[in-house]
Amino acid sequence: xxxxxxEPSLTVSPGGTVTLTCxxxxxxxxxxxxxxxxxxxxxxxxxTLIYDTSDKHSWxxxxxxxxxxxxxxxxxxxxxxxxxxxxxxxxxxxxxxxVFGGGTKLTVL
Amino acid sequence: xxxxxxxxxxxxxxxxxxxLMCAVSGGSVxxxxxxxxxxxPGKGLEWIGEIHHAGSINFNPSLKSRVAxxxxxxxxxxxxxxxxxxxxxxxxxxxxxxxxFDYWGQGTLVTVSS
Numbered sequence: 001x002x003x004x005x006x007e008p009s010l011t012v013s014p015g016g017t018v019t020l021t022c023x024x025x026x027x028x029x030x031x032x033x034x035x036x037x038x039x040x041x042x043x044x045x046x047x048t049l050i051y052d053t054s055d056k057h058s059w060x061x062x063x064x065x066x067x068x069x070x071x072x073x074x075x076x077x078x079x080x081x082x083x084x085x086x087x088x089x090x091x092x093x094x095x096x097x098x099v100f101g102g103g104t105k106l107t108v109l
Numbered sequence: 110x111x112x113x114x115x116x117x118x119x120x121x122x123x124x125x126x127x128x129l130m131c132a133v134s135g136g137s138v139x140x141x142x143x144x145x146x147x148x149x150p151g152k153g154l155e156w157i158g159e160i161h162h163a164g165s166i167n168f169n170p171s172l173k174s175r176v177a178x179x180x181x182x183x184x185x186x187x188x189x190x191x192x193x194x195x196x197x198x199x200x201x202x203x204x205x206x207x208x209x210f211d212y213w214g215q216g217t218l219v220t221v222s223s
Contacts, residue, residue, distance in 0.1 A: 001170045036210055038154070045216055046146075046154065051209035089154050091210070097167045098144075098207075103153040 002026045004092050006101035011109055012080040020104045021072040022090030028071035029092060035073035036091040037066055039084075040103075046089065050075060080108050111136035115204045115214035117189075121221045127191040131204030131214050138162045138185050142207035145178065145189045147200040155200075159207045160187055194221045 003025040012018035022035060029035060037050040048057055050066035053073060063079045073090055085108040090101040117129035131143070144159040158168040160178045168176055172191070180187040191198060199221045204214040 034208070038210070040154075045203060045213045047213075048210045051211075055209070057209070057211060087153075091154075091156065097169060098156045098159070099169075100146075100154045100156055 001097075002092070002094055002099050004090060004099045004101040006088075006090060006104045008102070009105040009107070011107045012077065012084075014080055014082060014108055016080050017076065017078045018080060018106065019069070020075040020077075020088055020090075020106070021069065022074070022092065022101050023072045024092055026094070029068060029073045031068070033073065033092040033094070035066065035068075037064075037073075037075045038089045038091065040087045040089065049088075077106075082108050084108055111206065111212045113204050113206070113212055113214040115202075115217050117202075117217050117219070119218055119220060121194050121219065123195050123221060123223055124193055125221075127189070127194050127198065127202075127219055127221075129189045129202055129204070129217055129219075131187050131189075133185045133187075133206075138180060138182050138187065142167075143180065143187045144205045144207040144210070146203045146205060147198075148203070149197075149200040157189065157191075157202075194219075196221050 005023045035053045038046040040046040049060045054066040089103045112134045115131040139162045142159045142161045145157040160166045175192045177190040201216045206212045
């Protein structure tokens with residue numbers, strides 16, 4: 001089974017920009033992995049921010065964007081807000097299954 | 110507005126079978142994959158498996174030997190069974206609509222303890 005890797009923790013200043021990445025042990029992440037990005041705050045269910053690498057849901061704040069960057073899936077937050085402090089998980093799709101990354105704890109400080 | 114309502118036993122003994130149900134309202138089960146995901150206390154998310162309304166199923170290889178997922182399109186429900194549970198299966202279990210994972214159940218805490 002593939003292993004999906006994320007930064008364990010990142011810190012961003014309010015108003016700043018940060019990029020979270022999601023790598024695959026099988027090689028470069030491509031559009032064929034249909035990368036998802038989820039935000040989870042304490043005590044809440046995960047909420048999907050990005051699907052299919054870069055598509056947004058109606059509820060996704062405009063400051064979040066998804067892309068492929070350097071062989072990885074990436075979630076960029078531009079103009080961080082205090083309410084963006086949360087855990088972020090990526091999910092990659094493979095032939096016959098899906099695998100979550102270990103999550104990134106994002107601190108806005 | 111699609112809503113997922115899940116339920117099932119919250120306390121199990123080791124070796125018992127976990128059984129959870131998820132009901133879909135406000136939409137059809139047809140045309141979608143439906144997933145089960147779990148999160149042990151204080152840990153990350155783990156994808157368990159998914160089923161398509163037509164019966165196609167995908168599993169997490171690490172759980173495949175113990176997992177069964179089924180769907181009842183007439184009742185608009187899908188289910189998860191996990192056999193031979195241990196303390197390591199203690200987690201918050203979620204159902205969700207796969208692709209694009211836009212709708213989630215409220216979560217069911219399942220504790221395995223003797």
